[in-house]
Amino acid sequence: MLLRICLAAALRVSALLALLICSLSSLQLHAATAHKPLPLEVFYNDAMIEDIELSPDGTHLLALKNVGGDTVVMVVELATGKTFYSTKTDNKEFKFNWVRWANNDRILMSLRFDSRLPNGVKYMQSRLLATDAKQQGKIITLVKPDKDAAYNWVSQYQDNVISLLPDDPEHILISVDREVPLHQTVYKANVYTGRLQRVKKHSGSVRSWFADHQGNVRIGEHYDDKKRKVTYKILDLATNKWVVAWEYVVFDEPSIDIAGFGNNPNELYIFADHEGRQALFRADLSKPGFPRELVLSDDSYDISGRLIYSHAHKEVVGLYYNDGSSRSVFWNKEFKAFQGGLDKALPDTRNYIVNMSADARKYVLFSTNATKPGTYMYGDRDAKTLTHLADTYPALTEEVLIAKQSRRYKARDGLELEGFLSLPKTFANNPTAAIILPHGGPMSEDGKAFDMFSTFMANRGYVVFQPNFRGSSGYGHDFMMQAVGGYGLEMQDDLEDAVKYLVDEKIADPKKVCIVGASYGGYAALMGATKTPDLFQCAISFAGMSDLVQMSKSFRHFTNKNTARKQFGEDKGQLKETSPVRMAEKVKIPVLLIHGDDDTSVPVEQSRLMARALKKHGKNYEYIELEEGTHYLDYLPHRQQTFEAMEKFLQSYLKI
Numbered sequence: 001m002l003l004r005i006c007l008a009a010a011l012r013v014s015a016l017l018a019l020l021i022c023s024l025s026s027l028q029l030h031a032a033t034a035h036k037p038l039p040l041e042v043f044y045n046d047a048m049i050e051d052i053e054l055s056p057d058g059t060h061l062l063a064l065k066n067v068g069g070d071t072v073v074m075v076v077e078l079a080t081g082k083t084f085y086s087t088k089t090d091n092k093e094f095k096f097n098w099v100r101w102a103n104n105d106r107i108l109m110s111l112r113f114d115s116r117l118p119n120g121v122k123y124m125q126s127r128l129l130a131t132d133a134k135q136q137g138k139i140i141t142l143v144k145p146d147k148d149a150a151y152n153w154v155s156q157y158q159d160n161v162i163s164l165l166p167d168d169p170e171h172i173l174i175s176v177d178r179e180v181p182l183h184q185t186v187y188k189a190n191v192y193t194g195r196l197q198r199v200k201k202h203s204g205s206v207r208s209w210f211a212d213h214q215g216n217v218r219i220g221e222h223y224d225d226k227k228r229k230v231t232y233k234i235l236d237l238a239t240n241k242w243v244v245a246w247e248y249v250v251f252d253e254p255s256i257d258i259a260g261f262g263n264n265p266n267e268l269y270i271f272a273d274h275e276g277r278q279a280l281f282r283a284d285l286s287k288p289g290f291p292r293e294l295v296l297s298d299d300s301y302d303i304s305g306r307l308i309y310s311h312a313h314k315e316v317v318g319l320y321y322n323d324g325s326s327r328s329v330f331w332n333k334e335f336k337a338f339q340g341g342l343d344k345a346l347p348d349t350r351n352y353i354v355n356m357s358a359d360a361r362k363y364v365l366f367s368t369n370a371t372k373p374g375t376y377m378y379g380d381r382d383a384k385t386l387t388h389l390a391d392t393y394p395a396l397t398e399e400v401l402i403a404k405q406s407r408r409y410k411a412r413d414g415l416e417l418e419g420f421l422s423l424p425k426t427f428a429n430n431p432t433a434a435i436i437l438p439h440g441g442p443m444s445e446d447g448k449a450f451d452m453f454s455t456f457m458a459n460r461g462y463v464v465f466q467p468n469f470r471g472s473s474g475y476g477h478d479f480m481m482q483a484v485g486g487y488g489l490e491m492q493d494d495l496e497d498a499v500k501y502l503v504d505e506k507i508a509d510p511k512k513v514c515i516v517g518a519s520y521g522g523y524a525a526l527m528g529a530t531k532t533p534d535l536f537q538c539a540i541s542f543a544g545m546s547d548l549v550q551m552s553k554s555f556r557h558f559t560n561k562n563t564a565r566k567q568f569g570e571d572k573g574q575l576k577e578t579s580p581v582r583m584a585e586k587v588k589i590p591v592l593l594i595h596g597d598d599d600t601s602v603p604v605e606q607s608r609l610m611a612r613a614l615k616k617h618g619k620n621y622e623y624i625e626l627e628e629g630t631h632y633l634d635y636l637p638h639r640q641q642t643f644e645a646m647e648k649f650l651q652s653y654l655k656i
Helices: 001-014 013-028 333-345 452-459 477-483 490-504 520-532 546-556 561-568 572-578 580-586 605-616 634-652
Strands: 049-054 060-067 070-077 085-087 093-101 106-116 122-132 161-163 171-180 181-191 196-200 206-211 219-223 228-235 241-249 255-261 265-276 277-284 292-296 305-310 316-320 326-330 350-356 361-371 372-380 385-391 405-410 418-423 432-436 465-468 508-518 539-541 591-596 621-626
Touching: 049 093, 049 350, 049 361, 049 385, 060 093, 070 093, 070 106, 085 106, 085 122, 161 206, 171 206, 171 255, 181 206, 206 255, 219 255, 255 305, 265 292, 305 539, 316 333, 326 333, 350 372, 418 452, 432 490, 452 465, 452 508, 452 546, 452 634, 465 477, 465 490, 477 490, 490 520, 508 520, 508 634, 520 539, 520 580, 539 634, 546 561, 546 572, 546 605, 580 605, 580 634, 591 605, 591 634, 605 621, 621 634
Parallel strands: 432 465, 432 508, 508 539, 539 591, 591 621
Antiparallel strands: 049 060, 060 070, 070 085, 093 106, 106 122, 161 171, 171 181, 181 196, 206 219, 219 228, 228 241, 255 265, 265 277, 277 292, 305 316, 316 326, 350 361, 361 372, 372 385, 405 418, 418 465
């Protein structure tokens, strides 16, 4: 009821004030002592505000506002507080990927939804829409089927915007396989009418195009799945010929990724290997061999993120750097001083400049730390003001949240690994109930940043440990490549060794350790229940794989099937040996399975197979299937059902 009241308030009063009122009201409603668990709905509700972005002229804010189970597209006029809501979704039929300004009067919206082929294969689609930002108007789809094409084809992914064309406010550039399936063509799209004008015809094996800031298509990314080879070809402006710049074989060599262009069309930023870690380079496309210079690197971690381009300065000024929690890193002197001033004014938080107006005088700041999920603020550099906009999770305060600790531990073969430890406020330096929480991917990583699953579990009094087992990203190419063909092997040993570390440190009670995960983490949870049935007391798998052989067979429907099969491993015998469903008779502990039946990433049959195997062998298990549920728990009732089931299960089998 509270969120509905807040939305009504936003319609009647200043939007900025209403957001603040909502934040304070929620805080008062959910205020909790350090030792009292918060209401469960705090954890399964979405962030109150997402994707805040300033209009180019700095006069309006665009955002996604979550109200109960609905997500509303909201535009706020800063001077008056006037608020306009253009459309919404209940997150069941479709989900917004992002919203963005096309110009000062039009907005772009990317949405995704699930579909099914006649043969039953499920897959995800995306659409790109445009509508008026400040008044009710017609919502148009920017990519429509080509009536003159030889194929009866509807593009699966239609939201690949490769340039917003800031000097041409009526148009954007999009890359989409509209003419020939899986072959990208670049179009100039009118954001008012939807009219498409072809700019660059599809070419051979190009799966992605990149444009410079002048709107010229300059790079084609070619992909050969049989050879697992990625090739970048660059348009040489001097000769008007396409030249091979870089190539690499996926998994065999460190990847090269395009970060973006500088204002100079011959200045290109790329991510590439530097002494065993990914770093940011600046390449000169005007010279033979495209020489590059190092811009940003770290001895211990990979550099990744998104370039910060200032239209006012006509240059790349920094990087939105993701190192477990986002922050903005500047090398431009003016912005470096600007960031320093913000950090001095807000010394206890990481202060992440989300975006800026075209003249770089107004900005949106995201402020966060280990015990603060995040606060959005609006800044005016000329007026020297910083105004509170909204807290993402108002009920999760510094009095409630726990700072994650980076911990180093050694695997049985001597390899040093990093994990992130959450000690509940009730922890009294005595061994207690603990949860091993492996991430999905598996080529992803955990860090000190806020995440809802570990927050929920720690709030319930459990120790939570999130190991970055071998195969995780962020620690260089060689470390991550240990995931290739490594499912259930040393990657799983690393999780077992994490338990040993917690027990040796007298943090975890060896008789009270549960393993919980989603996607790859769900697979790891099932492997924990089967490979080491005496180590854990319970296991929860959300959307986890159970049969690697069947998963590998399903890749025949993928355009990158050879790469996917290579990642899983091509030894069928090993795949059988590391498939939990084929070891179900070894399970000794209670198992909770949860899976959405519209999951396009891990087919629901993977959990159905495991449930049948557990039933056959008379094991203690529970299986919950979410009707029309996705891999990402997009729909609020599904999140509620999942969190309620997890809480009940953990209380039953991991008593504190």
